[in-house]
Amino acid sequence: MADDVKINRGLKGVYFERSGVSDIDGAAGMLQYRGYSIHDLATHATFEEVCHLLMKGELPTASELAAFDGALRAARAVPDAVLDIIRTCKDGYPMDVLRTAVSALAALEPDSLETGEEAFLRNGMRLTAQVPTLVAAHEAIRNGRDPVAPDDSLSHAANWLWMLKGETPSEDAARLADVDFVLHAEHGANASSFAARVTVGTEANLHGAIVTALSTLAGPAHGGAAEDVMKMVREIGTPENAEAYVKAKRANREAVTGFGHRVYRAEDPRARHMREGVRKLGEEMGAPEWYAILQAVVEAMKPYSRHGLNVNVDFYSGVIYQLHGIAMDLYVPIFAIGRMPGWVIQCIEQQRGNILIRPLTLYNGPEPRAWVPVEDR
Numbered sequence: 515m516a517d518d519v520k521i522n523r524g525l526k527g528v529y530f531e532r533s534g535v536s537d538i539d540g541a542a543g544m545l546q547y548r549g550y551s552i553h554d555l556a557t558h559a560t561f562e563e564v565c566h567l568l569m570k571g572e573l574p575t576a577s578e579l580a581a582f583d584g585a586l587r588a589a590r591a592v593p594d595a596v597l598d599i600i601r602t603c604k605d606g607y608p609m610d611v612l613r614t615a616v617s618a619l620a621a622l623e624p625d626s627l628e629t630g631e632e633a634f635l636r637n638g639m640r641l642t643a644q645v646p647t648l649v650a651a652h653e654a655i656r657n658g659r660d661p662v663a664p665d666d667s668l669s670h671a672a673n674w675l676w677m678l679k680g681e682t683p684s685e686d687a688a689r690l691a692d693v694d695f696v697l698h699a700e701h702g703a704n705a706s707s708f709a710a711r712v713t714v715g716t717e718a719n720l721h722g723a724i725v726t727a728l729s730t731l732a733g734p735a736h737g738g739a740a741e742d743v744m745k746m747v748r749e750i751g752t753p754e755n756a757e758a759y760v761k762a763k764r765a766n767r768e769a770v771t772g773f774g775h776r777v778y779r780a781e782d783p784r785a786r787h788m789r790e791g792v793r794k795l796g797e798e799m800g801a802p803e804w805y806a807i808l809q810a811v812v813e814a815m816k817p818y819s820r821h822g823l824n825v826n827v828d829f830y831s832g833v834i835y836q837l838h839g840i841a842m843d844l845y846v847p848i849f850a851i852g853r854m855p856g857w858v859i860q861c862i863e864q865q866r867g868n869i870l871i872r873p874l875t876l877y878n879g880p881e882p883r884a885w886v887p888v889e890d891r
C-alpha cells in the first residue's frame with residue numbers, strides 16, 4: 515500500500531476540530547477556559563461558576579448563578595433502583611461501578627434517549643449533579659453504611675464531602691475540593707473527551723457518551739495516574755529513596771507516573787495549585803513527608819527532563835486525597851466528578867454541525883490470497 519502516507523500514530527499533533535471551550539499552549543504551560551486563565555479561575559471561581567462558564571459560555575451574573583446552582587442542587591438525587599444496582603456490584607472497582615451506575619441511569623430516566631442541544635444540557639446538568647451522589651453512595655455501601663442523602667444547603671464540593679464522610683466538611687476542605695474540581699473541569703481533546711465526541715459523532719445520546727468518557731478516563735495513562743502516584747509515594751517511603759527509585763525506572767525505560775503530557779512541554783499549569791495544596795495541607799495535618807517525597811522525585815527526574823518532561827496535574831492530586839483520608843481507588847472517580855462539565859460541553863459542541871469521526875488505518879496485512887477450505891488448512 516501507499517508508502518508515502520503519513521500516519522499520525524495516537525493522532526499526535528493533529529487538529530481534528532475547532533473548539534471554543536478551552537485553550538492550551540503546551541510550550542508556554544498555559545490553560546484557559548473560554549479565555550479565562552486557569553490561575554484566575556482556581557483562585558477566584560467556584561466550581562458552579564466554572565460549570566456555567568463552560569456549559570453556557572459565560573461567567574454567570576449573580577441571578578444566573580443562583581438559578582443554575584439551584585438547578586444543580588435540585589438534581590442530585592438518584593433513583594433507588596440505581597442504588598440497588600450499586601449494592602449488587604459493591605465490591606467492584608469504583609470506576610466500573612460508576613460507569614455501570616451511569617449506564618443504569620440511562621436506562622431508568624425516560625429523557626436520557628433524547629438528543630439535541632436542550633436535552634444534552636438538561637441531561638448534562640443532571641448527570642453533573644448526580645455523579646458525586648453515585649460515587650459517595652458506592653463508598654458508603656461498600657463500607658456497610660447507608661448512602662448519605664444529598665444536602666441542598668451545601669455547595670457541590672461541600673455536599674460531595676458531606677455525602678462521602680457523613681459529616682459537614684470544614685471550609686478549607688470544601689474549598690480544596692472545589693479548586694480540585696475547577697482544575698479538572700476541562701482540557702481540550704484529551705482522550706476521554708475525544709472518546710465522548712466519537713460516541714456523539716454517531717448521534718448517540720449523552721449518557722452513552724459519558725459512559726465512553728468514564729471508561730477512557732480510567733486508564734493509568736490518563737485519569738488513573740493520581741492513584742498510581744500515591745502507590746509510588748508509598749513504595750518510595752522516604753525522600754532518600756526517591757533517586758534510586760527513579761533511576762531504576764528509567765534504566766528499565768519505564769514511565770514515572772505523574773510526569774509527562776501529550777501537549778505540555780512546560781509544567782502543567784494546574785500542578786502549581788495542587789502542589790501548594792499538598793504542601794499546606796501536609797504541614798497543617800502534621801504529615802509533611804508526602805510533599806517531601808514528591809519533591810525528591812521531582813529533583814531525581816531533572817536529569818531526564820530534557821524533552822520538557824514535567825509533572826502533570828495528577829502528580830500532586832493523589833496526595834491531597836490521601837491527606838483527606840479518601841480511599842485510593844476513588845481518585846479517578848473524583849477526577850470524573852470534576853470533568854463532568856468539560857465532557858458535557860464537548861458533547862454539545864460535537865453535536866452542533868455533527869460529523870461522524872472516522873479516520874483511516876493503513877492496511878499492512880497479507881496480500882490478497884485464495885480461500886482455503888477448513889480441511890485443507
Ligand SMILES: CC(=O)SCCNC(=O)CCNC(=O)[C@H](O)C(C)(C)COP(=O)(O)OP(=O)(O)OC[C@H]1O[C@@H](n2cnc3c(N)ncnc32)[C@H](O)[C@@H]1OP(=O)(O)O
Pocket residue numbers: 734735736737739768769770771772773774775776777821823826827828
Ligand atoms: C490528566 C492526565 O491525563 S495527565 C497524564 C497522566 N498520565 C501519567 O502521568 C502517566 C505517565 N505519563 C505517560 O505515560 C506519558 O507521558 C503520557 C501517556 C501522559 C503522554 O505520552 P506521549 O505523549 O506519548 O509522550 P511523549 O511523546 O510526549 O514523550 C516524550 C518523551 O518523554 C518520555 N516520557 C513521557 N512520559 C514519561 C514519564 N512519565 N516518565 C519518563 N519518561 C517519560 C517518553 O519516553 C519520550 O522519551 P523519548 O523521546 O526519549 O522516547
Ligand SMILES: O=C([O-])CC(=O)C(=O)O
Pocket residue numbers: 698700701702703704705736775776777826827
Ligand atoms: O489533556 C490530556 O491529554 C490529559 C489531561 O491533562 C486532562 O485530561 O486533564
